[in-house]
Amino acid sequence: MALFDNPVIPGFSPDPSICRVGDDHYVATSSFEYVPGVPLWHSRDLVNWRLIGHALDRPGQLELPDTVPASCGVYAPTLRHHDGRFWMITTVVTDAGTVLVTAKDPAGPWSDPVAVGIPGIDPDLAWDEDGTCWCVYSDDGIHGVRIDPETGETLGEPVALWSGSGLQYPEGPHLYRIGGWWYLLLSEGGTERGHAMSVARTRSLPGPFEPHPDNPVLSHRSTGHPVQNVGHGDLVQARDDTWWMVLLGTRPRGDTPKYHGLGRETFLAPVRWEDEWPLPGPVDLRAEAPALPPHPWPQEPERDDFDSPAIAPCWVSPRRHDPAAARLDERPGHLVLHARADSLDLPDALFVGRRQRDPDCTARTQVEVSAGGLGGLAVRLDEAHHYQVETDGSGTVRAVARIGPLCHTVAERTVPPGPVTLRIDVTTTVVLPPSVTDPGATVPPGLRVGGPDTLHLGYETAEGDFEILASLDGRYLTTEVAGGFTGRVIGMYATRGSAAFDWFGLRPA
Template sequence: MPSLTGFDNPVIPGFSPDPSICRAGEDYYVATSSFEYVPGVPLWHSRDLTNWRLIGHALDRPAQLELAGTAPSSSGVYAPTLRYHDGRFWMITTVVGGAGTVLVTAEDPAGPWSDPVPVAIPGIDPDLAWDEDGDCWCLFSRDGIKGVRIDPASGEPLGEPVEMWSGTGLQYPEGPHLYRVGDWWYLLLSEGGTERGHALSVARARTLPGPFESHPDNPVLSHRSTDHPVQNTGHGDLVRAHDGSWWMVLLGTRPRGDTPGFHGMGRETFLAPVRWEDGWPLPGPVELRSQRPGLTPHPWPGEPHRDDFDSPALAPRWVTLRRRDPEAVDLGARPGHVVLNSRADGLDRPGAVFVGQRQRDPECGARTRIDVAEGGRGGLAVRLDEAHHFQVEREGDTVRAIARIGPVRQAVAERTVPEGPLTLRIDVTTADALPPTVTFRDADDPQAVTGLRVGAPDTLRLGYETEQGDFEILAELDGRYLTTEVAGGFTGRVIGMYATRGSAAFDWFELRPA
């Protein structure tokens, strides 16, 4: 049982950005962004705001989400808003590079969710709110924050978008959320960009669409220009708990290593208390260890670290790239295995077959047992995007470690192994991140050695296990190259299995904290 006096942040660790929260009775639900991964829009359930379990996805079938033509990483499903209104759950999001803004509904957040209704707005980060007359307002980000009344059944706008409030003048006002509390409408938004300058600001108005007045001390929350271990704080959403207290879910990161600091797990979901002063909501602080809400603790059974692929379908924690192709990811061809059938000759190619789970722990280990068909090639990878991933793979009697860093793809080590199934392994460690220095030798004085500390955030060790269970390490690679600070983009690491030639069968997969 967890402590009754505190909780650990982030409450949803790993790549889980742009959280949106709603409450139905004594149950709480959060939706997060999913970008190029499917199923889309993970949905989380809690009864105490600190213990969350994944219950499914709002966009979990091809009729709802088609990303096969979405080429670049970090496009796809952006910043959902989840609301409970009039006995139904509503989720609105924008599929960048795809269908645009879509709205789906459900009686049960675990599904099924309706087919999507297109919403004709020219922006991203859509929000939903209903006024006293029952009219539905949709706010969005496009050169500031705009709003328009819509018909939620058809998605049609009921008029022209109007300017609402666009923050204090920082760049990228986005992630708007609108609330009616007492006699005021409150508009919460993020600004400053989702990187280190990220901030949350709030304004209020008596009526819609305004005018809105800004809080005199905006931004009301930011960790910019501090040494706080949680950075990039923003994109928050408010909820009033059933005990009357107020809370906020928001995204943040946990950078490690030397300047500028590197985060590999992506933007994660944090929880912060909210107090009200002079009629204004003021969130914070956002701490790694914080005070537990005054709700009855409700821990869920932990998810298993190992999957033996005995079920006819993949568990919700598994995601694939851009589409769920049952012929490429086959759970029926070989009992107790998942068989991956290649669609592309490399993880950097469109159509790559990759099935993975989000890295949720800074230190962890991934293992899988692979059996490659004749002429086949497959393995285990840590993926940030097409141009940034580390792989350990089996092809014939060869096992090799591969690093893809930007335009460079290099097999850094390989070894001959006996025929038959092989256990591949990748360990992520922060305790002794390598390399600690880059060494320079003076050409005129070979004995003069200088060192430049580079402070890697973590080290990834790639290799395989012998039949005796010994870990044969092929490569130790610097984790900074699988971070947003190097690669850019909006996602985090996903660890999983792939096939890049022919077929590869996987008997089991294990991802557990170190």
């Protein structure tokens, strides 16, 4: 029996939507305030996935102003294949509303967006036998309306379909025509620990829908299961006729209430059919793999030496890519960042990062900062929650913690001027040592040491030794503390002058 490890797409990759074309499976996930928008993933065995691009990857498709708050932007997409084309529909919250793009190849290019005249979030697409396209969405309940997908025009009035078993926030609907039934799959209970999935069916649209008698059909709420928050799933039939679901979940750790810093990730679960009902689960960290030929892709490089003419698709930035400020052509073999704002607390700060995919990992970069400049390495959850280790180019390296309204330089050290290798280690062995700046300090009585991990911030000496400036509790960079819908992103920034990064590495520990 072959086994696989969940999540299949680790790190901040929520709200997965899947479709199959022949032997190939494709998944789209949410991106929120990060650009490019809507990552697209490819697999041939449902277990091994590679990032092939983004559906919204240029300013003409997606422009997020600095006024877009963290955890807004691009919400849950739906990805479908119909009539020889890929279709992706999503909602750009606080900006463009619901938009639809198409492509012949999911790796791109994708079309310019077509506005779809519906309210709400989490839009879905389904086609009837006669070619009629239904758009189903969440807006104070689950509604559906016929649309012209070429123009985005609605064809008639929206109708209420079915809004779950009565739990809060019915959302993430997906509509399927399977056999003689229409199935409506949705999530409810909120995307936190109460998350659940329910299903209903009808012989014809718009219903009425008959709910499954044992809804919700999937939930890990009020259990000690290591995977929590499960929901927002999408069904796919593999080429061997087995059925599977991709869905979001989290891996919380630490003391109560437990914390997840990597965000909501994409998991894979089997689906069985009973009495013509799809029943998903279990969702385990180690599970029996699909009986498809294994198809691992080449490993994504752990290190980027910035030798390519274009930035790799794994790199993302808050709200906008800025080719004039993030340059590969200014200094050969370097990524040069030119500061736009003087603090990572500001929405227009220049930050280029990659999703943290492993609970234990090491991030390293070699940076040289201009005279009077300031830049470094950061772990970002949002503007109000980030840890950073930075250099000012004059021989000072400091560790800084931003936790809500508090910002504090935890420690600083003088190093030889010139390029410096900055480093952050994330370890799930939780420690809270005495302050490195005051060796006589002790842990305050009654302080609970219960975060999911510890982040060690520092630099490397010429001999390659890791000099730790600060070891910080990871709970303050988690959704349970900061709120929102995203996960950690680790990367480089400049907040004064310019910073030239020779290389960047992110590897599992």
